[in-house]
Amino acid sequence: GAGVSxxxxxxxTEKGKDVExxxxxxxxxxxxxxxxxxxxxxxxxxIYFQGNSAPDKSGLPSDRFSAERTGGSVSTLxxxxxxxxxxxxxxxxxxLSHGRExxxxxxxxxxxx
Amino acid sequence: xxxxxxxxxxxxxxxxxxLTVKCTYSVSGNPYLFWYVQYPNRGxxxxxxxxxxxxxxxxxxxFEAEFNKSQTSFHLKKPSALVSDSALYFCAVRATNAGNxxxxxxxxxxxxxxxx
Numbered sequence: 162g163a164g165v166s167x168x169x170x171x172x173x174t175e176k177g178k179d180v181e182x183x184x185x186x187x188x189x190x191x192x193x194x195x196x197x198x199x200x201x202x203x204x205x206x207x208i209y210f211q212g213n214s215a216p217d218k219s220g221l222p223s224d225r226f227s228a229e230r231t232g233g234s235v236s237t238l239x240x241x242x243x244x245x246x247x248x249x250x251x252x253x254x255x256x257l258s259h260g261r262e263x264x265x266x267x268x269x270x271x272x273x274x
Numbered sequence: 275x276x277x278x279x280x281x282x283x284x285x286x287x288x289x290x291x292x293l294t295v296k297c298t299y300s301v302s303g304n305p306y307l308f309w310y311v312q313y314p315n316r317g318x319x320x321x322x323x324x325x326x327x328x329x330x331x332x333x334x335x336x337f338e339a340e341f342n343k344s345q346t347s348f349h350l351k352k353p354s355a356l357v358s359d360s361a362l363y364f365c366a367v368r369a370t371n372a373g374n375x376x377x378x379x380x381x382x383x384x385x386x387x388x389x390x
Contacts, residue, residue, distance in 0.1 A: 260378075
């Protein structure tokens with residue numbers, strides 16, 4: 162079966178613009194995670210979804226960041242009014258259930274000019 | 275508070291020599307422990323995990339890790355390093371008695387360089 166897919170693979174935008182990043186998890190995986198990884202840095206947790214439960218948004222760095230997961234499958238991470246410090250690789254992962262091993266997508270490299 | 279430490283930012287080892295990438299953790303209760311690898315310009319890949327049972331866990335690409343409860347460590351090892359093992363390695367931990375708070379806590383990563 163297919164792994165986790167993310168689109169676009171690269172996104173260059175101008176400061177102040179909104180961007181949407183998409184994640185398509187592995188079919189049947191109930192948990193979905195968004196992380197951010199800056200150049201040479203570790204993973205920064207952003208948000209996770211588990212089934213129909215309310216998402217854990219504790220890692221979102223500001224109210225410019227939001228995420229949705231429609232129908233328990235595809236997720237969209239939206240960054241409004243992008244800033245240069247938002248430049249990073251945004252990684253999505255899914256797992257069979259929360260706390261199990263996570264399978265990562267290839268990431269979206271976001272560059273804010 | 276739960277935490278994971280990877281005390282070495284970088285590990286250098288000669289090809290053919292054994293390698294160790296260190297990880298220590300602090301969680302309440304018994305931990306679930308994971309190792310992931312990130313090859314250059316590629317996504318993170320799951321390597322191995324410890325949930326329960328035998329303290330020595332074997333994973334992908336010939337890697338293994340040993341859970342040491344008394345030292346709260348989960349060091350990643352390989353008997354004979356390959357140049358192709360050069361990558362960024364992440365340790366992660368999850369408490370098993372944390373109720374709904376079952377997020378993985380991630381280390382900052384260790385860059386492994388295997389020299390030919």
